[in-house]
Amino acid sequence: MLPFARVSIIGLGLIGSSIARAVRAHMPTVALAGYDASADVRDAASALGLTDDIADSAGAAVTDADLVILCVPVGAMAGVAAEIAGDLPADAVVSDVGSSKAGVAKALAEALPGATIIPAHPVAGTENSGPEAGFASLFHDRYCILTPAEGADRLAVARLADFWTRLGARVETMEAGHHDLVLAVTSHLPHLIAYTIVGTASDLEAVTRSEVIKYSAGGFRDFTRIAASDPTMWRDVFLANKDAVLEMLQRFSEDLSALQRAIRWGDGDALFDLFTRTRAVRRSIIEEGQDDSRPDFGRLHD
Amino acid sequence: MLPFARVSIIGLGLIGSSIARAVRAHMPTVALAGYDASADVRDAASALGLTDDIADSAGAAVTDADLVILCVPVGAMAGVAAEIAGDLPADAVVSDVGSSKAGVAKALAEALPGATIIPAHPVAGTENSGPEAGFASLFHDRYCILTPAEGADRLAVARLADFWTRLGARVETMEAGHHDLVLAVTSHLPHLIAYTIVGTASDLEAVTRSEVIKYSAGGFRDFTRIAASDPTMWRDVFLANKDAVLEMLQRFSEDLSALQRAIRWGDGDALFDLFTRTRAVRRSIIEEGQDDSRPDFGRLHD
Numbered sequence: 001m002l003p004f005a006r007v008s009i010i011g012l013g014l015i016g017s018s019i020a021r022a023v024r025a026h027m028p029t030v031a032l033a034g035y036d037a038s039a040d041v042r043d044a045a046s047a048l049g050l051t052d053d054i055a056d057s058a059g060a061a062v063t064d065a066d067l068v069i070l071c072v073p074v075g076a077m078a079g080v081a082a083e084i085a086g087d088l089p090a091d092a093v094v095s096d097v098g099s100s101k102a103g104v105a106k107a108l109a110e111a112l113p114g115a116t117i118i119p120a121h122p123v124a125g126t127e128n129s130g131p132e133a134g135f136a137s138l139f140h141d142r143y144c145i146l147t148p149a150e151g152a153d154r155l156a157v158a159r160l161a162d163f164w165t166r167l168g169a170r171v172e173t174m175e176a177g178h179h180d181l182v183l184a185v186t187s188h189l190p191h192l193i194a195y196t197i198v199g200t201a202s203d204l205e206a207v208t209r210s211e212v213i214k215y216s217a218g219g220f221r222d223f224t225r226i227a228a229s230d231p232t233m234w235r236d237v238f239l240a241n242k243d244a245v246l247e248m249l250q251r252f253s254e255d256l257s258a259l260q261r262a263i264r265w266g267d268g269d270a271l272f273d274l275f276t277r278t279r280a281v282r283r284s285i286i287e288e289g290q291d292d293s294r295p296d297f298g299r300l301h302d
Numbered sequence: 303m304l305p306f307a308r309v310s311i312i313g314l315g316l317i318g319s320s321i322a323r324a325v326r327a328h329m330p331t332v333a334l335a336g337y338d339a340s341a342d343v344r345d346a347a348s349a350l351g352l353t354d355d356i357a358d359s360a361g362a363a364v365t366d367a368d369l370v371i372l373c374v375p376v377g378a379m380a381g382v383a384a385e386i387a388g389d390l391p392a393d394a395v396v397s398d399v400g401s402s403k404a405g406v407a408k409a410l411a412e413a414l415p416g417a418t419i420i421p422a423h424p425v426a427g428t429e430n431s432g433p434e435a436g437f438a439s440l441f442h443d444r445y446c447i448l449t450p451a452e453g454a455d456r457l458a459v460a461r462l463a464d465f466w467t468r469l470g471a472r473v474e475t476m477e478a479g480h481h482d483l484v485l486a487v488t489s490h491l492p493h494l495i496a497y498t499i500v501g502t503a504s505d506l507e508a509v510t511r512s513e514v515i516k517y518s519a520g521g522f523r524d525f526t527r528i529a530a531s532d533p534t535m536w537r538d539v540f541l542a543n544k545d546a547v548l549e550m551l552q553r554f555s556e557d558l559s560a561l562q563r564a565i566r567w568g569d570g571d572a573l574f575d576l577f578t579r580t581r582a583v584r585r586s587i588i589e590e591g592q593d594d595s596r597p598d599f600g601r602l603h604d
Contacts, residue, residue: 075570099520123520126597127584137603142519172516182513185503187520193495194521196561198580200554201487211484213586214474217444218401218425218489219496219528221584221593226521228584231577238565238573249562252502253555259498260551263540268377271540275533278500282429282526284515291523295428297599301439 002027003159003166004093008065010058010080012036012045013230014125015097016071017134020050022167025136035061036131037072044131059087067163069120070096070108075236077104081111088115093156095120099183099233100241101147101176109149116156121145121179122169123187127228140168141289147176184244189252191234192245194226304329305461305468306395310367312360312382314338314347315532316427317399318373319436322352324469327438337363338433339374346433361389369465371422372398372410377538379406383413390417395458397422401485401535402543403449403478411451418458423447423481424471425489429530442470443591449478486546491554493536494547496528 007023009016012034023030034051035058036042046054055061062068062084072080077096088094094117098104105119124142126133144164148157161171174182201212201220212220238245262270285291292298309325311318314336325332336353337360338344348356357363364370364386374382379398390396396419400406407421426444428435446466450459463473476484503514503522514522540547564572587593594600 123517125520128597133597135603140603143516145517178508182509182517183520185506185509186514186517186522189502190499190521190525192561192565193499193558194524195577195580196558197492197495197554198583199576200491200550200557202579202583203557204487204553206480207484207487209586212488213583213590213592214445215425215447215484215488216587216592218427218485219492220488221587222496222524222528223492224580224584224587224593225599226524227577227580229577231574231581234577235570235573239568239570242565242568245565246562248502249558249565251506252499253558255502255505256495256498256551256555259494260548263494263544263547263551266541266544268537268541271537272533274501275497275529275531275536277504278497278526278529279533281500281504281515282523282530284511285518285523285526288515290515290518291526292599292601295430295435297527297601299594299599301437301442 002030003162004030004067006031006033006065007067007069008033008035008062009051009069009071010035010061010084011071012041012050012131013071014129014133015122016069017045017048017050017131018136018138019069019071019167021134021136022139026166026168033061033065041131048131050131058083062092063087063089065089065092067160068092068094070094073233073236074098074100074104074240078107078111081108085112088112092116093118093160095160097122099187099237101179103240105147105149105176116153117149118152118156118160119147119176120160120164121147121183122164123183125229127225129230137168139164142169144169144171145179146171146173147179148173149176180241180244184241184248188237188241188245189248191226191229192238192249193252194223195234197223198227304332305464306332306369308333308335308367308369310335310337310364310370311353311373312337312363312370312386313373314343314352314433315373316431316435317424318371319347319350319352319433320438320440321371321373321399321469323436323438324441328468328470335363335367343433350433352433360385364394365389365391367391367394369462370394370396372396375535375538376400376402376406376542380409380413383410387414390414394418395420395462397462399424401489401539403481405542407449407451407478418455419451420454420458420462421449421478422462422466423449423485424466425485427531429527431532439470441466444471446471446473447481448473448475449481450475451478482543482546486543486550490539490543490547491550493528493531494540494551495554496525497536499525500529
């Protein structure tokens with residue numbers, strides 16, 4: 001038996017449209033409704049046939065749903081939740097895909113008193129945005145973290161876990177605050193660093209922009225992929241997960257200072273020790289199936 | 303007419319073995335000699351048939367060469383140059399593939415007085431090391447930067463440029479000091495940052511190593527590829543290009559502090575402005591043919 005029969009997706013960008021495609025691929029009998037605040041995105045979603053129905057408002061998209069997934073930037077969650085509050089069926093499960101969870105959980109609980117809310121975060125994506133960028137296999141073998149509040153409806157958690165498992169994801173459950181700390185390291189800090197270094201490289205006087213572009217294969221280009229991610233989404237993440245991000249950033253800065261000192265004083269052993277230690281981390285990630293085992297991410301070399 | 307007839311490669315790791323394979327592919331009549339300080343690498347190179355001959359010493363490898371390419375970590379360049387000094391034919395061109403150039407140029411000039419030295423740096427590589435990791439198309443469409451000293455033999459520069467062009471590279475000429483500044487941004491700083499963040503993530507108490515691995519698809523895994531690069535090579539680069547690296551690191555740290563402040567004070571506009579600006583850099587890199595245009599570097603999603 002399918003965990004949900006009528007799924008409503010609010011926000012049809014990379015993640016929302018990928019969920020729609022994955023539901024079509026793995027649960028083709030599920031009725032899909034969709035909505036996006038942008039008329040252009042709604043038109044594109046219609047043209048792509050992402051959902052059976054594209055509604056004219058968030059409220060109209062959820063009237064018949066047994067699962068509603070909010071796929072909007074975390075700063076927009078409270079507003080969207082307020083928009084659907086009057087139309088949400090009493091027995092519907094409400095979830096989301098936000099990259100930070102404690103703040104979103106609070107916002108949803110306030111906007112939707114009495115609703116069954118199970119926040120979630122599929123740890124997956126690409127640097128591209130919009131309904132055209134999505135694809136059905138985006139969640140395949142990626143983790144989806146559920147952060148139910150204490151005392152949350154166990155059946156609803158199990159149904160949502162079943163839903164994500166069917167989309168190909170590996171489901172884990174975690175306390176929202178711990179999620180925010182873990183993702184601050186594995187996702188938010190890397191994005192912050194990548195955005196920063198790309199900005200730094202763009203602002204030099206002694207090195208031209210054209211030189212930065214031409215010689216980017218030395219390593220820089222890797223950072224530009226992440227730094228091409230959606231600006232609205234990421235602004236919201238840093239504002240929403242401020243404390244954990246600042247904490248991780250402080251640790252990173254301390255470690256960077258130590259390395260800076262090692263370079264200044266010519267301490268080759270300290271550099272060599274760190275560079276040896278970090279190699280093992282990549283091996284573990286590949287063994288765990290979380291990255292492509294081919295060299296250079298499988299980039300084409302011909 | 304081929305630019306060189308007898309090429310000797312000293313150091314048969316990722317870069318040296320890729321040059322050997324590329325010469326075989328594009329200039330099959332060239333006689334190839336090779337040497338590596340490690341007996342294991344020499345055996346592997348023999349088994350792979352990388353060169354026509356594997357010598358027992360660096361000197362023996364160059365006796366008959368008209369081009370010698372030193373493919374060893376930059377800290378080992380002076381020692382290798384001293385080893386070949388007594389056997390180097392008077393008319394041979396000596397080059398290298400080091401990631402920093404001013405220091406290497408000085409070391410080679412001192413160890414090989416009177417020799418024709420044209421330093422070079424092919425801006426290409428993967429995270430893998432060793433003779434098995436090389437492949438013939440590594441330099442295809444990548445830049446190779448020549449940094450001839452003032453007054454260098456123009457014919458030798460032209461022949462070396464021809465050589466690298468035949469291997470598929472785009473050749474540019476640059477002053478060594480400027481090269482070191484440019485590469486500090488496009489390569490050395492990115493490596494330093496990647497090594498640091500992977501170290502930071504490995505040392506947390508509140509987040510387990512297993513969590514860092516499992517949820518790395520949020521961005522962190524991108525950094526682990528670079529942080530899996532050869533430790534000896536990179537230790538040497540940071541020590542050799544200290545001034546430029548420290549200068550770029552200082553600028554990066556200032557920019558990171560500004561972003562940290564924007565997060566702390568909830569300045570969403572400052573974040574959004576930077577995140578919008580950095581998107582354009584990736585587009586330029588793809589247009590310039592320096593990265594894969596496919597989303598997520600072309601990673602497999604199935």
